Amino acid sequence: MIAIVKDCGTNVASLVYALERIGKTAIVTNDAEIIETASHVILPGVSSATRAMAKLKENNLTEIIKNLKQPVLGICSGMQILFSQSEEGMTATLDIIPGQVKKLMSTQQCVLPHMGWNRVCEIKKNEPLFEDVPDDSYVYYVHSFAVACLPQTIAQSSYAEIFSAAVLHKNFYGVQFHPERSGKIGENILNNFVNL
Structure with missing residues (x-):
């Protein structure tokens, strides 16, 4: 059973449909027991760090998520709250991964938000999440904040600066x-995740 944490982000419907396209069903829930016993857990995106953390605290899910042992996937802002802190509202986040989420640089050529198709590259070799995903594949982004490349980075991208993809x-x-908006490449990544 795949559990999508209900109030963490707003891309829930498109995520459910993307999973259905690869033959998987998911439960959208804030129920701690369901989340703890799910085979896989997804933290959806399209939110702010402040809102996502407020909702997790409101639903008493912060410690539950931090202690999960099954595969967990954070998408967009769902990824960002895995880190220690976000510059977005100077919010303390889950602190599962050491590091800070910072606002991307903005230039004349690279305005914020970073929105649209961009390459994912420098994919770590033999990484199951990216099985059968060629380096330099195009995926879909919508964000203004990101994390620099760290030892935990398994793929990167570039938009005015290099960041962790x-x-x-x-x-x-x-x-x-x-991944739910990234066509066949995104479906492949989601399929790889649910098969971990």
């Missing part, structure tokens, strides 16, 4: 892009 720490995966 995907991270892995123990059983916690994060992708800054939206």
